[in-house]
Amino acid sequence: MSQITLTIDGKICNGSAGQTILEVARANDIYIPTLCYLEGLSPIGACRMCVVEVEGNAKLLTSCTTPANDGMVVHTATDKLKAYRKEILELMFAGRNHFCMFCSQSGDCELQRLAIEHEMDSVRYPFLYAPFHNDTSKETIQMDHNRCILCLRCIRVCSEKVGAHTLDLEKRGWNTNVVADLGQLLGQSESCVDCGACAQVCPTGAITIRDFVYRGRRNDCDDVVESVCPLCSMGCKIKAYVRTGSVTRVEGTETSSPDGGQLCFKGRWELPKSTERDRVAVPMIREGSSFREASWDEALDLVASKIKGAAKDKVGALVSDLSSNEDLSSYAALFRYGLGLGKYDVFNGDVSRGFLKGMEPVAMQKVRPFTAAHNILESDVIMTVGADPQEEAPVVASYVRVGAIKNGASIINVSGDGAPFPGVTDSDLRVDESDMESFLGGFCAMVADVKSGKDIDTSELADRFDLDAASVCEAVKLLAGAKKPVFVVGKKAAKFPKAVTAVTNVAIVSGGTFDDGLAVVPLMTSGNSLGALHAMLGQESWLGEGDLDVLFVSSTGLVDEDPETLDAMAKSRFTVAHTPFMVHPLVNMADVILPAQAWFEVGGHYCSLEGESRKAEVIVKPGDERIGVDEVVSGLADRLGVTLDRSCSVGPCESVFLSDVAPDKAKTVEL
Amino acid sequence: MSKPKVATVWLEACAGCHMSFLDIDERIVDLLDKVELTSCPITDIKEIPKVTVGVISGALGNDEEVHIARDIREKCDILIAWGDCAVMGGINAMRNFMKPEEALEVGYKDTLSTVNPDGVIPGEDLPKLLPMAIPIDDEVKVDVYIPGCPPDADTILYVFQEILEGRIPTVPVDMMRYD
Ligand code: SF4
Ligand code: SF4
Ligand code: SF4
Ligand code: SF4
Ligand code: FES
Numbered sequence: 140m141s142q143i144t145l146t147i148d149g150k151i152c153n154g155s156a157g158q159t160i161l162e163v164a165r166a167n168d169i170y171i172p173t174l175c176y177l178e179g180l181s182p183i184g185a186c187r188m189c190v191v192e193v194e195g196n197a198k199l200l201t202s203c204t205t206p207a208n209d210g211m212v213v214h215t216a217t218d219k220l221k222a223y224r225k226e227i228l229e230l231m232f233a234g235r236n237h238f239c240m241f242c243s244q245s246g247d248c249e250l251q252r253l254a255i256e257h258e259m260d261s262v263r264y265p266f267l268y269a270p271f272h273n274d275t276s277k278e279t280i281q282m283d284h285n286r287c288i289l290c291l292r293c294i295r296v297c298s299e300k301v302g303a304h305t306l307d308l309e310k311r312g313w314n315t316n317v318v319a320d321l322g323q324l325l326g327q328s329e330s331c332v333d334c335g336a337c338a339q340v341c342p343t344g345a346i347t348i349r350d351f352v353y354r355g356r357r358n359d360c361d362d363v364v365e366s367v368c369p370l371c372s373m374g375c376k377i378k379a380y381v382r383t384g385s386v387t388r389v390e391g392t393e394t395s396s397p398d399g400g401q402l403c404f405k406g407r408w409e410l411p412k413s414t415e416r417d418r419v420a421v422p423m424i425r426e427g428s429s430f431r432e433a434s435w436d437e438a439l440d441l442v443a444s445k446i447k448g449a450a451k452d453k454v455g456a457l458v459s460d461l462s463s464n465e466d467l468s469s470y471a472a473l474f475r476y477g478l479g480l481g482k483y484d485v486f487n488g489d490v491s492r493g494f495l496k497g498m499e500p501v502a503m504q505k506v507r508p509f510t511a512a513h514n515i516l517e518s519d520v521i522m523t524v525g526a527d528p529q530e531e532a533p534v535v536a537s538y539v540r541v542g543a544i545k546n547g548a549s550i551i552n553v554s555g556d557g558a559p560f561p562g563v564t565d566s567d568l569r570v571d572e573s574d575m576e577s578f579l580g581g582f583c584a585m586v587a588d589v590k591s592g593k594d595i596d597t598s599e600l601a602d603r604f605d606l607d608a609a610s611v612c613e614a615v616k617l618l619a620g621a622k623k624p625v626f627v628v629g630k631k632a633a634k635f636p637k638a639v640t641a642v643t644n645v646a647i648v649s650g651g652t653f654d655d656g657l658a659v660v661p662l663m664t665s666g667n668s669l670g671a672l673h674a675m676l677g678q679e680s681w682l683g684e685g686d687l688d689v690l691f692v693s694s695t696g697l698v699d700e701d702p703e704t705l706d707a708m709a710k711s712r713f714t715v716a717h718t719p720f721m722v723h724p725l726v727n728m729a730d731v732i733l734p735a736q737a738w739f740e741v742g743g744h745y746c747s748l749e750g751e752s753r754k755a756e757v758i759v760k761p762g763d764e765r766i767g768v769d770e771v772v773s774g775l776a777d778r779l780g781v782t783l784d785r786s787c788s789v790g791p792c793e794s795v796f797l798s799d800v801a802p803d804k805a806k807t808v809e810l
Numbered sequence: 811m812s813k814p815k816v817a818t819v820w821l822e823a824c825a826g827c828h829m830s831f832l833d834i835d836e837r838i839v840d841l842l843d844k845v846e847l848t849s850c851p852i853t854d855i856k857e858i859p860k861v862t863v864g865v866i867s868g869a870l871g872n873d874e875e876v877h878i879a880r881d882i883r884e885k886c887d888i889l890i891a892w893g894d895c896a897v898m899g900g901i902n903a904m905r906n907f908m909k910p911e912e913a914l915e916v917g918y919k920d921t922l923s924t925v926n927p928d929g930v931i932p933g934e935d936l937p938k939l940l941p942m943a944i945p946i947d948d949e950v951k952v953d954v955y956i957p958g959c960p961p962d963a964d965t966i967l968y969v970f971q972e973i974l975e976g977r978i979p980t981v982p983v984d985m986m987r988y989d
Contacts, residue, residue, distance in 0.1 A: 232898075239988035240894045240959035241901060246989065255986045260955040261897045265948060268906040 143209035148216060160202035160213055161189055171215050172224065172253055174342055175290035176203040179394035180299055186290050187227050188253065191215045199223060225257040233264035234313060236271065236285040237343075244344030247356035250288060251343075269313065276326025279408060280338045280348050284316055287345040293317060293337035300399025302540025305331040317345075332529065332536070335407040339390050339400070350411065354387035355380070365392060367745050367755040368406040369461040369666030369738050370697060371532045373512060374747030375402050377410070379739065379758045386414045386739050386758060397513035403533030410738070413697060417721035419734040421764055430732065435766070435774065438731055442691075443778035445713045446478070449688035455482035455681065455711070457704060460491070460664070460671040461695040463743025463755060464792065466768040467667065467674040468785070470693065473772045475675065477781035482687070484677035486694075486704065487664040490630045491676050494661045497639020500808040501647075507656030507798030508643055510625070511750035514653045515542050515660060520621035522551040524579075524642050525572045526629025527559045531662040532748060535627060536560075549621075551614045553578070554631065566614040570604050572631045572638060578604050579641035580810050582615065587648045589619035624651040625658040633661065637810060644807045652802035655750055662748075665698070669746035669795050687711040692729075693768070695738055696720035717771065733771060736761045741768075746792040814862035814974070818850040818892075819882055821875040822902045822943060823868030826960035827893040828852075833963035841967065844974055858885050863973060866952075867892040869902040870944050874937035883950040888973060891945070891952045892966070894959040894988060901959075902943035910939040956981055957988050 141156045147169050154163035159182065164171050175186040184204035191202045194212040199220065202213075214220070231237070231250065239245040271284035291308070294317065298304040305328050309318045319328040338346040357363075360380040368375045368389070376392040389410045391400035422438035423430040433441075446454055456474035458467065467485075474483045485491065498508035515521060515538035528536035536559070542548040543563050550564045555571040558564040570578045581600040588595050595615065601608035618624055626646050632638045643659055645651075651658030663669055682703050690711035694700060696718050700708075708714045708728035716729035719737035726732055740761035745753045761767075776783050820828055828851055834841070845863070849855035858864075858878075864886030870876050883889055894900040905913040918924065918931045946952055954973075956965055965985045972979035 236903075238894070238898065238900065238903060242989075251988060255983055255988075258980060258983055258986070260957055260981050260986065261891070261945070261947065261952070263947075265944075266899060266903065266906075268903065268942060270907040 143207060145207055145209070145211040145213060147213045154207050156209075158207050160191060160193075160200070160205050160207045160211070163207045164202065164213075164215060169215060171202050172256065173203060174249060174253065174288065175292065177292050177295075177340055177394050179396070179399050180292065180295040180340075183291060183295070186231075186288065188224055190220060190223060192217055192220060221257065224253075225259055228254045228257055228259050229262045229264055231288050232259075232262045233266050235287060236266070236268065242286060242344045243347060243352040244286070244356070246358050248344055249342035267313065271316070274325050276324035277331075278326070278349070279333060280325070280335060280346055282317070282325055282346050283344060285345075286343045287317055288343055289315055289317070290342060291317075292340040292342065293346055296336045296340045296394075296399060296401070298544065300394075300401050300541065301332065301334050301336050301537050302542075302544055303330050303332050303334070303537075304544065306337060332533065333404040333408075334401055334533070334537075335404070336391070336399070336401040339402075340394070348388070350408075351388045354411070355382040357388070360387060364756050364758045366739075366758055367666070367747070367753045368402065368410060369695065369745065369755070370405045370409065371403075372663035372665060372668050372748045373398075373532045373534045374666055374745045374749065374751075374753050375406055375534055376753065377402065377406065379410075381759055384759055386411050397516055398534050398537070401534060401537060403537075405533065409697065413720070413737070414739065416696070418737070419718060419721055419726070419732055421734060423732040425730045438733060439771070439774045439778060442689075442715050442731055442733075443775055445689045446775075446779060449713075451479065452481060453688035454478070454480055454691075455687045455689070455707075456480060456484075456691045456693075457682070457707075458483070458485050458671075458675050458693045459695045459698075460485035460487065460668045460675070461666045461697060461738070462671075462693065462768070463667065463741060463745060464670045464674070464752075465743040466741065467671055469769045469772040471674045472783045472785055473776055473781065474691070477776055477783055478779065482677070482681045483675055484681065485665075485668070485671045485675050486698075486701070487630075487668070488677055489680055490633045490664050491668050491672060492680070493630075493633030493636045494628070494639055494663060495672055495676065496636035497633065498643060498659070498661070500640055501643050501657060501805055502797075504805055505797070505799040506802050506805040509659045509661050510653040510656045512538060512660050512748040514655075514658070515539055515625050515627065516545065517653075518542055518548055518621075518623045518625040518658070519546050520549045520551065520617055520624040521627065522553065522618065522624065522645070523559055523627045524629065525554045525575060525632025525638065526627050526662055527631075528627055528629070528662060529559060531629055531664070535660065535662065535748070539627065549617050551617060554629075566610055566617060568604075568606055568610060568614060570606070572635055574604060575632055575635060575638035576641045576810060579638065579645055582611070583641065583645045583648050583807070585615045586619045586645060589615055590648070618645070618649045621649055621651075623653075623658070624649045625660065626651060627660045627662065629662045630664060640808055641810060643805075644810070647805045647807050650803070652805075655802075656798055657802045657805055660748065667745045669748070670744070670792060672795055682707045689713045689715070691715045691717065692725070693717040693735070694722065694725055695735075696722045696725075697738060700725050717768075719765075734765055735771075736765045736767055740765060744792065746795060752792040813844060813846045815846045815848050815859065816850075816863045816865065816970075817848045817858050817861040817882060817886065818865035818867070819858070819878050820851045821866060821868030821878060821896070822871040823893060823895040823900065825851075827867035827896075830893075830960040830963050831966055834967045835963070837967055841970060845970070858882050861886045863888050863890065863970075865890045865892050866896050866946050869895040869899045870940060870946060870949055871902055872937040872939050876940070876949055879946055879950050888953045888978065889951065890954040890956060890969065891947065892956050893961050894957055896946045897955045897957045898988075899943055899945045906942040910941060913939070953978055954980070957986060959989050962987075
């Protein structure tokens with residue numbers, strides 16, 4: 140891209156053609172106030188705070204939307220501009236009902252900060268006092284139209300990043316209003332996915348997160364720590380705000396990243412809420428129907444003695460794949476390598492195993508069998524296979540919706556129970572996941588046929604699966620004509636490894652590749668399912684296969700345990716629950732409860748669906764009683780006479796991501 | 811030279827602004843060495859004399875308040891609007907979304923904490939409400955604005971000190987706030 144040079148406030152600034160004046164100024168450390176602009180969202184020039192003077196141009200130009208040209212001479216801080224901006228601010232205050240003294244956002248509000256910065260000590264225009272609605276119909280966020288400055292950040296983030304397109308404008312002029320679903324209350328919106336992105340980007344007190352009004356404004360917080368959300372395999376980057384030792388709010392990070400700094404309903408609401416739950420403070424040992432407190436020594440002695448006394452094949456360890464690589468490695472060093480147990484696994488092991496086994500034939504060709512989730516945004520045909528992205532990894536669902544809005548991507552769904560994106564799905568093929576392998580096999584062959592110019596007859600395949608032949612034909616043609624198809628595979632499909640292999644075949648045949656790997660996005664279940672693959676994922680499922688003498692369960696307490704796990708715990712003769720929270724029914728099943736550090740107290744690395752190793756920081760330092768996994772594992776190892784070999788369980792991310800062969804060289808696999 | 815005189819009035823507002831004035835604490839002694847405080851809610855002198863500095867806290871909500879605002883404006887050289895109510899209308903402006911009669915109904919009858927079995931709305935004894943509560947400068951010229959609810963004691967003192975130095979101040983950015 141060609142380089143340009145402009146003079147801004149007397150400083151020579153370099154930029155490239157296509158950048159706006161604001162972008163060049165920011166890149167050169169020149170401050171221009173903005174309100175409606177937000178990096179990562181399309182600039183719309185609505186608020187006029189960013190106006191600048193350009194020599195030779197009589198008008199004041201909004202720097203966020205005006206392209207920078209070579210040789211431009213720009214002034215950003217003249218008296219004229221300051222007066223103009225101040226006037227704009229006064230009009231915003233006068234036009235709506237901004238009375239900071241009783242606004243919950245006061246002190247945390249970008250509009251207020253700019254008004255003060257511009258020395259607005261009074262408003263010279265008469266206030267309009269037009270009555271605006273305060274929409275409190277939604278449990279999580281509220282919308283006070285009195286505070287809205289119509290910057291449209293909320294509307295843009297909701298459509299451009301979340302892809303929900305819930306919000307829009309109604310009416311004109313002074314009466315313009317942000318509305319949901321063309322006139323619904325927010326609480327009644329059917330399209331809103333409750334992600335809270337709109338509240339995160341709102342610069343004023345117009346959309347606020349109800350909880351946070353009381354838990355503390357950003358400015359009231361003592362600390363902000365960047366970390367990772369462990370709740371699903373997306374591993375979204377988060378900013379955690381800490382106030383007097385507790386996490387008061389969680390926000391997404393860079394709005395310029397592909398995800399637009401959004402989080403989903405899980406990350407946004409559950410993470411801060413979890414900090415309020417009852418903690419396990421000290422080790423506890425069951426006595427009859429209740430527990431008594433114990434010292435770490437006593438508790439670990441007891442656990443070690445039970446493990447020692449049991450036959451190896453009667454001891455099991457089940458560990459959460461919401462744990463960091465480091466914690467998973469520690470558990471692996473003890474249970475898998477040190478004790479040599481055969482029965483070790485992570486929660487949802489079946490899903491991860493399904494993906495692993497299904498992708499193995501391609502991985503064996505040294506091709507990376509999957510791609511970073513955000514590549515969905517570049518795709519023109521998105522096929523969902525046995526997947527419910529909005530439930531399994533909600534930001535992936537955003538990518539699918541945005542892909543459909545932005546690229547007009549077609550969506551093909553193949554699943555047993557209907558389309559996860561109703562209304563925008565172009566082709567919905569009902570095929571039960573157990574039949575998926577065979578259906579996709581036939582489907583794949585036809586895609587290959589169309590690609591090589593042959594005629595196809597879909598009636599036989601359609602008949603076999605009770606589908607409409609024309610719909611199957613349409614889906615085949617869509618995929619065969621796709622430039623960048625992508626395949627989002629869900630946990631229902633992963634229950635059948637061969638179905639996963641069949642999807643990779645379709646990806647290969649239809650040319651679905653990205654630079655980093657095959658165009659398959661496996662919706663792994665938990666924050667670090669990918670990391671767990673090589674550390675603690677068992678070979679086969681063993682839960683429920685006979686009673687155990689000892690079962691060690693490590694839970695982060697963030698996700699409910701599945702019935703199968705609880706059942707196994709109930710049947711085990713001696714059960715250890717290593718958990719930060721007093722979660723029921725988990726703790727009811729335990730004979731010993733060991734306190735664990737909570738997600739916000741643990742640092743470490745996560746392997747995300749974005750194909751990155753992401754670092755989670757310690758957000759709040761744990762108290763002394765809450766020792767880390769490593770110390771618990773060492774304590775047990777000492778008592779069991781096991782020497783921990785840490786080298787055997789190092790950084791699993793790298794090996795998952797191994798790729799020596801370009802993805803377009805991948806060959807289809809015999810099913 | 812005789813000490814400059816200061817008069818303050820408290821219109822439609824709570825006592826916060828004047829309390830903030832007292833919050834300048836012992837520094838008020840130095841200030842009183844330099845200025846003469848004439849009529850104010852503390853001295854309770856009803857007649858506003860001719861002064862150098864006039865101060866208004868509170869918005870304008872009725873006839874009488876407009877009268878007082880005009881009076882002090884006439885009697886002073888420099889008029890200061892103290893606090894969000896005086897500067898922007900403040901909390902009083904919450905009634906501006908309804909008619910004055912409705913506001914009286916709500917205030918005297920409808921609120922949960924009201925005990926008024928006969929439903930009497932005082933009429934004759936009350937000055938007539940304006941259609942809306944308005945900032946001071948909707949009615950008279952203001953020379954110095956000090957926003958804040960209430961304004962900080964330090965800011966109030968700063969403004970007096972500047973005036974004593976012969977300057978008409980504006981509140982600097984690092985001292986300004988609206989709440
Ligand atoms: S939204 Fe901001 S500017 Fe408006 S009243 Fe609230 S704090 Fe003040
Ligand atoms: S919560 Fe999310 S989906 Fe709902 S309106 Fe806001 S941005 Fe849109
Ligand atoms: S609600 Fe907030 S983000 Fe949306 S237009 Fe109004 S001020 Fe902007
Ligand atoms: S999409 Fe996943 S990682 Fe992102 S916020 Fe939601 S649960 Fe957390
Ligand atoms: S920031 Fe440029 S017009 Fe709003």
